[in-house]
């Protein structure tokens with residue numbers, strides 16, 4: 001069930017600006033990015049679970065945006081470990097489905113309210129005691145911070161796993177519903193640089209690396225889903241499902257070239273999807289729609 005929180009969404013964006021600064025005309029998160037053209041080829045494995053057009057038997061075009069998670073468009077690539085991969089499947093009838101992913105499998109809070117409180121705590125230049133208190137109040141954020149602490153700089157945007165984090169529902173021809181969590185699995189799976197190696201590269205090395213790599217041929221990702229079972233949480237993006245959940249591959253994304261002249265007016269709203277897929281009630285998922293709209297409104301007005 002979608003609950004609009006437009007006032008809290010404004011507060012979230014204000015708080016991001018307060019912590020990171022305001023970079024006029026840029027996204028308030030994932031500000032630095034590169035658009036690419038791609039083709040997605042489904043393999044038919046999703047057919048028993050969903051009627052979604054891009055997951056049947058015909059290939060579809062896709063728009064991809066790789067990004068650095070920082071709100072600062074000048075951020076040096078090695079300084080922020082979390083990267084984004086946004087995919088917009090462009091269906092023949094003009095419909096679209098967005099799948100917006102990051103290199104971490106869980107989020108830091110289970111509610112938008114907790115996220116905004118965390119941003120405020122950081123923004124107020126709080127004492128160490130306040131920060132510790134915050135982690136005591138929100139133990140669910142430990143999993144994400146623990147993973148981020150262990151992350152190392154990436155060799156390439158194309159060699160990491162990416163996760164849309166939230167659960168979604170697949171709906172089949174009979175109207176049956178199956179909870180799923182997605183994963184993009186890279187064809188080329190070597191992703192770690194030591195900090196020493198990474199520091200030798202220019203600030204925008206990921207952009208250049210991607211171009212050089214695509215000059216040699218397309219880069220690829222398999223689209224996988226885990227099938228949720230009874231009792232698996234679908235509304236809490238701070239927890240992962242058990243490892244033994246069945247995983248199936250639904251198709252392959254082939255990314256061919258960088259788009260130099262793509263207008264930057266795309267909003268990768270993660271709640272936009274075609275028939276055969278539906279949102280869960282995850283409050284963070286629905287909140288993102290409001291927040292991205294506030295961010296788009298500001299950046300499109302050059303603010």
Ligand code: HEM
Nearest residue numbers: 027028029030065084086100101102107115164292295296
């Ligand atoms: C309370 C939670 C969140 C807030 C406040 C937030 C905030 C934002 C904002 C302000 C933007 C810029 C939107 C635009 O101007 O178009 C953005 C983009 C993005 N966010 Fe979030 N976000 C949240 C949760 C998440 C989660 C859970 C993910 C995990 C998949 C995520 C991944 C991304 C990515 C990949 C982008 C870049 C989209 C693009 O390429 O245009 N965010 N986020």
